[in-house]
Amino acid sequence: MDINHFCSRCGSAVLKSADHCDHCSAKFTDKLRCAACDYIGTEEDYTLDRCPKCGCSRLIALELKAP
Numbered sequence: 001m002d003i004n005h006f007c008s009r010c011g012s013a014v015l016k017s018a019d020h021c022d023h024c025s026a027k028f029t030d031k032l033r034c035a036a037c038d039y040i041g042t043e044e045d046y047t048l049d050r051c052p053k054c055g056c057s058r059l060i061a062l063e064l065k066a067p
């Protein structure tokens with residue numbers, strides 16, 4: 001399984017490829033936030049699913065806010 005992102009709204013573990021949360025139905029943007037240092041970047045910035053700044057692998061999938 002490749003669960004390694006966490007929902008920014010409810011904190012549930014979500015699939016890396018998920019575009020929404022199965023638990024709270026939050027929709028995700030293509031941005032991720034590092035849980036350790038708050039670095040925000042796109043999927044490509046997180047090489048090998050690790051934060052380029054601190055190396056933490058706990059990444060938060062940011063919720064898409066309704067306009």
Ligand SMILES: [Zn+2]
Nearest residue numbers: 007010021024
């Ligand atoms: Zn959620």
Ligand SMILES: [Zn+2]
Nearest residue numbers: 034037051054
């Ligand atoms: Zn970090």
